[in-house]
Amino acid sequence: MWTSEKKSSQSMAEPSTTSFFAPGFRMNGDIDSNNDVRVEGIIQGNLTTTKRIIIGKTGQVIGNVKGSQVSIMGEVVGEVIATDITVIGETGVVHGTVLTNKIKIESGAEIEACIKKYKETPETEAIPSKTKKLDLHKRKEQVLQQPELAKISMEN
Incomplete structure (x- = not known):
């Protein structure tokens, strides 16, 4: 006890x-x-x-x-x-x-x-998550740039 x-x-x-x-x-x-x-x-x-x-x-x-x-x-x-x-x-x-x-x-x-x-x-670490976010920003930038390019080609 x-x-x-x-x-x-x-x-x-x-x-x-x-x-x-x-x-x-x-x-x-x-x-x-x-x-x-x-x-x-x-x-x-x-x-x-x-x-x-x-x-x-x-x-x-x-x-x-x-x-x-x-x-x-x-x-x-x-x-x-x-x-x-x-x-x-x-x-x-x-x-x-x-x-x-x-x-x-x-x-x-x-x-x-x-x-x-x-x-x-390494995919399960936080650093690639930041890379994915950066890739998303790049994609958004590309999407934004595409209409501008189309507009320019239509003017020429």
Whole structure:
């Protein structure tokens, strides 16, 4: 009996390994952590950890989410990357892309996303995402330039 009391007193003294963002918490900016992360508030920015991410029922992330295990009971608008498993609960909402090794989707979940197998390649890093955005800008510029060229050719 003394040993169990000792164990419980040790666990009470140990620091928490979960970063918790409570309901009502609102943040604009990126979070990079080495702890488990639980979000019940609103984060507008990217959330990255080497461990587990839980988006609770009141949680919302508008940005990219990356962790080893990602559980979504709230809402994510962006790219979800899970090196191990993604679980989308019955109250979960995902709009974007999901890259994962394994996925579990509960009945009632709302998903409007492209789901792909996660592979450890440079494509899954943030830098190519910026490249894609630049390519989109180039495409817009080309579209804008084409009508001008057509107009010029009609005048000649």
